[in-house]
Amino acid sequence: xxxxxxxxxxxxxxxxxxxxxxxxxxxxxxxxxxxxxxxxxxxxxxxxxxxxxxxxxxxxxxxxxxxxxxxxxxxxxxxxxxxxxxxxxxxxxxxxxxxxxxxxxxxxxxxxxxxxxxxxxxxxxxxxxxxxxxxxxxxxxxxxxxxxxxxxxxxxxxxxxxxxxxxxxxxxxxxxxxxxxxxxxxxxxxxxxxxxxxxxxxxxxxxxxxxxxxxxxxxxxxxxxxxxxxxxxxxxxxxxxxxxxxxxxxxxxxxxxxxxxxxxxxxxxxxxxxxxxxxxxxxxxxxxxxxxxxxxxxxxxxxxxxxxxxxxxxxxxxxxxxxxxxxxxxxxxxxxxxxxxxxxxxxxxxxxxxxxxxxxxxxxxxxxxxxxxxxxxxxxxxxxxxxxxxxxxxxxxxxxxxxxxxxxxxxxxxxxxxxxxxxxxxxxxxxxxxxxxxxxxxxxxxxxxxxxxxxxxxxxxxxxxxxxxxx
Numbered sequence: 001x002x003x004x005x006x007x008x009x010x011x012x013x014x015x016x017x018x019x020x021x022x023x024x025x026x027x028x029x030x031x032x033x034x035x036x037x038x039x040x041x042x043x044x045x046x047x048x049x050x051x052x053x054x055x056x057x058x059x060x061x062x063x064x065x066x067x068x069x070x071x072x073x074x075x076x077x078x079x080x081x082x083x084x085x086x087x088x089x090x091x092x093x094x095x096x097x098x099x100x101x102x103x104x105x106x107x108x109x110x111x112x113x114x115x116x117x118x119x120x121x122x123x124x125x126x127x128x129x130x131x132x133x134x135x136x137x138x139x140x141x142x143x144x145x146x147x148x149x150x151x152x153x154x155x156x157x158x159x160x161x162x163x164x165x166x167x168x169x170x171x172x173x174x175x176x177x178x179x180x181x182x183x184x185x186x187x188x189x190x191x192x193x194x195x196x197x198x199x200x201x202x203x204x205x206x207x208x209x210x211x212x213x214x215x216x217x218x219x220x221x222x223x224x225x226x227x228x229x230x231x232x233x234x235x236x237x238x239x240x241x242x243x244x245x246x247x248x249x250x251x252x253x254x255x256x257x258x259x260x261x262x263x264x265x266x267x268x269x270x271x272x273x274x275x276x277x278x279x280x281x282x283x284x285x286x287x288x289x290x291x292x293x294x295x296x297x298x299x300x301x302x303x304x305x306x307x308x309x310x311x312x313x314x315x316x317x318x319x320x321x322x323x324x325x326x327x328x329x330x331x332x333x334x335x336x337x338x339x340x341x342x343x344x345x346x347x348x349x350x351x352x353x354x355x356x357x358x359x360x361x362x363x364x365x366x367x368x369x370x371x372x373x374x375x376x377x378x379x380x381x382x383x384x385x386x387x388x389x390x391x392x393x394x395x396x397x398x399x400x401x402x403x404x405x406x407x408x409x410x411x412x413x414x415x416x417x418x419x420x421x422x423x424x425x426x427x428x429x430x431x432x433x434x435x436x437x438x439x440x441x442x443x444x445x446x447x448x449x450x451x452x453x454x455x456x457x458x459x460x461x462x463x464x465x466x467x468x469x470x471x
Contacts, residue, residue, distance in 0.1 A: 001360065002360070003038075006360050007038045010354060014026060014040065017346075021339060021343070023342055024338055025045055026041070026335060027057060027059070027335070028040060028351070029238045030332070030355075031245045033331075035242075036055075039242070041238075045208065056193065056205055057205055057207045058193055058195075058207060059237075059336035059338060060207075060222070060232075060234070060316055061232075062232040062313075063312060063315065064314040065229075065230065065314070066297040066298075067297035067298055068181055068234060068297070069181075070113050071185065071268065072169050072180060074270055075267070076172045081173065082109060086109055088109060088111075091109075091167075092171060094138050097141065101147045102150060109165070109168055111151055112161040112165050113165065113296050113297070114155070115156060115157050115158050116152050117161045120156060121156050121158065122159050123157070123315070125159075126159025127159070127315070127316050128223075130232065131228075137163070137226075141164070159231040159232065162231035165230055166227065166229060167227070169181075177196075178195075178229065181196075181234075182194075188261070189262065191244060193236065193240045194236045194237075195235055196225040196235070197224070198224065198233075207336070207338045208220075209317060210338060211340040238336065245332045247262075249332060251269050252330075271296040271297055272298065272308075272310055273296070274293030274295050274300045275294070290303050299311050306326060306356060307326070309325060309327075310324070311324045313344065315342075318338060319339070321334070321337065321342075322348045324345075324349060329362065329363055329364060331355070331361045335348050366432070368429075369434075371434070372430060372435075375394060379394075380425055383415070386413040388412070389405065394460060395461050396454035396460040397454075397460075399461060399464075411466070415447060418468065419440075419443065419444050419445045419447055420443030420444045421443055424440075424441040425438055426439040435451065436451065446469035447467070448469050451464045
């Protein structure tokens with residue numbers, strides 16, 4: 001199936017989702033190799049004007065804001081303005097009033113980033129606090145915070161923790177939180193429509209939020225920016241958000257090229273480094289079990305179909321959203337809807353599965369290094385001669401100790417007798433810079449080879465496995 005046909009199936013998928021979830025409007029996008037490859041909108045921005053949703057309609061993305069906050073923290077770390085290991089109270093003096101349970105250590109900035117601060121999961125409560133003013137927030141912190149568990153004792157998702165990170169950003173940068181995010185991320189990426197000040201969104205582009213209550217859509221209040229904005233207050237358009245997602249994906253794979261983004265590629269990749277023990281959870285319908293761990297403003301998933309991907313949902317009264325990034329494929333899918341807690345993660349993952357089934361988002365091949373290519377040539381020479389000494393310098397010091405040369409030669413001669421000469425070797429598929437697989441195409445069949453190089457200079461083969469391919 002070509003990509004155009006696959007996108008038509010996705011259009012139907014998202015249209016059905018919007019209708020079944022009573023969303024007045026929805027927009028979704030697919031980013032491929034650095035650009036918004038497909039975008040489609042359904043429904044209306046608001047029920048009064050009936051303006052249709054398009055790629056410039058501005059939606060609140062709720063907790064998807066956390067990725068911007070986490071990367072801002074990492075950016076300040078890179079600037080030398082904070083340490084992830086520092087206790088929060090070093091930058092937020094109000095935190096000195098916090099009494100930790102038992103023998104728990106102080107809450108570090110890292111704990112807030114990864115939701116291991118020990119605070120209770122607070123989605124229903126936190127979603128109503130966006131416009132809390134600074135004085136009220138100070139009073140909340142100083143009034144004695146209850147803990148759900150000891151700091152560092154496990155994962156528990158905390159909107160409050162990310163609200164505190166907003167205060168950390170202000171203290172470390174000397175700027176208001178929205179100003180720092182705008183300066184560090186939004187402006188360099190050309191995200192002109194993105195804002196925390198929702199009252200500044202032009203009326204003709206503002207997607208109002210609704211809730212489905214007793215078989216009717218009811219408009220929800222759009223809270224202004226306050227102390228909790230850093231956990232979920234950002235509003236963006238599909239066109240702007242696609243620029244952000246394309247920049248994130250461009251951090252993979254690691255490579256030696258000039259840096260062009262507002263943060264280094266290595267820093268962006270840190271968002272995919274989980275902290276704490278992974279959680280296993282089943283995924284509905286397809287029998288696929290995921291392992292999940294929270295990185296920096298994103299959830300790192302290990303999926304039995306899609307492989308490793310990054311995701312985060314957003315939900316507020318009036319809004320529901322999700323993004324799913326597949327760095328190994330250079331692809332991301334996101335969706336915004338203007339109805340309360342629309343479970344967009346379900347349809348976004350299904351869309352990713354649909355593209356995978358269609359074969360239009362293959363995993364990007366790693367380039368084979370010159371060292372791997374030389375190792376493959378050595379294996380070909382040894383096979384042709386029936387003797388590993390045909391490439392005497394190709395083998396690491398352990399190779400002949402683990403299996404003596406005469407035994408290797410006997411196997412090579414046996415395989416050559418069965419398969420004949422090999423006139424062609426298929427392309428080398430690299431698993432890493434120092435391991436890979438390839439297939440020898442021979443007169444009477446095929447031979448699969450896998451090799452791993454030793455951590456030496458020059459590099460040499462420490463392990464080789466040869467297996468006759470199934471006929």
